[in-house]
Amino acid sequence: MPLQVIHYPHPTLRHPSKPLKRVDAELRKIVEEMFELMYEHEGVGLAANQVDLPYRLFVANPEGDRDSKETECVFINPVLSAGRGQEEDEEGCLSIPGVHAPVTRNTTIKVQAYDLSGNEITADAEGLMARILQHETDHLDGTLFIDRLGPTQLAAIRDKLEEFELVFQSRRETGEIADAAQLAARLAELERLRT
Numbered sequence: 370m371p372l373q374v375i376h377y378p379h380p381t382l383r384h385p386s387k388p389l390k391r392v393d394a395e396l397r398k399i400v401e402e403m404f405e406l407m408y409e410h411e412g413v414g415l416a417a418n419q420v421d422l423p424y425r426l427f428v429a430n431p432e433g434d435r436d437s438k439e440t441e442c443v444f445i446n447p448v449l450s451a452g453r454g455q456e457e458d459e460e461g462c463l464s465i466p467g468v469h470a471p472v473t474r475n476t477t478i479k480v481q482a483y484d485l486s487g488n489e490i491t492a493d494a495e496g497l498m499a500r501i502l503q504h505e506t507d508h509l510d511g512t513l514f515i516d517r518l519g520p521t522q523l524a525a526i527r528d529k530l531e532e533f534e535l536v537f538q539s540r541r542e543t544g545e546i547a548d549a550a551q552l553a554a555r556l557a558e559l560e561r562l563r564t
């Protein structure tokens with residue numbers, strides 16, 4: 370089945386992802402599909418649990434352009450450290466389309482991760498890349514950018530979030546989205562295979 374971007378409040382978005390033990394051909398194909406979906410929805414980053422997969426992995430391209438291959442990055446089992454400075458900027462999320470709010474993040478941050486060939490990557494990021502790394506690593510821990518908003522900012526987007534909650538409920542009632550037990554069983558099976 371082709372991958373799809375899931376929307377708030379889908380429970381997989383709250384699932385803390387487990388580190389991957391190996392990279393295989395199927396995982397490379399998943400990464401390719403994730404890049405395609407990210408460009409299709411005009412995003413700059415996409416985490417595995419946003420496509421309903423429990424893996425500690427995300428893709429990013431700060432240019433947000435499929436023709437800009439040289440700025441594409443894949444981060445497997447990323448670990449962030451040494452965050453410095455604070456900066457507020459508008460953020461959105463492909464899992465909560467149409468909702469934007471200012472989020473405070475570290476200005477610079479260090480990342481250690483693995484690429485698709487199993488090579489270790491370490492980098493110091495700043496600006497948009499630093500923000501993408503923090504937003505996407507949050508996803509892998511089951512955290513959304515709306516969790517980082519203050520009460521006033523949250524109140525401003527409350528109505529929009531409620532619309533997403535209603536859509537989710539009705540899709541669950543029609544059986545289009547599986548119930549919680551089925552979703553959990555599926556994630557556990559995928560974890561057993563690769564993490």
Ligand code: ZN
Binds near residue numbers: 461463508
């Ligand atoms: Zn997001």
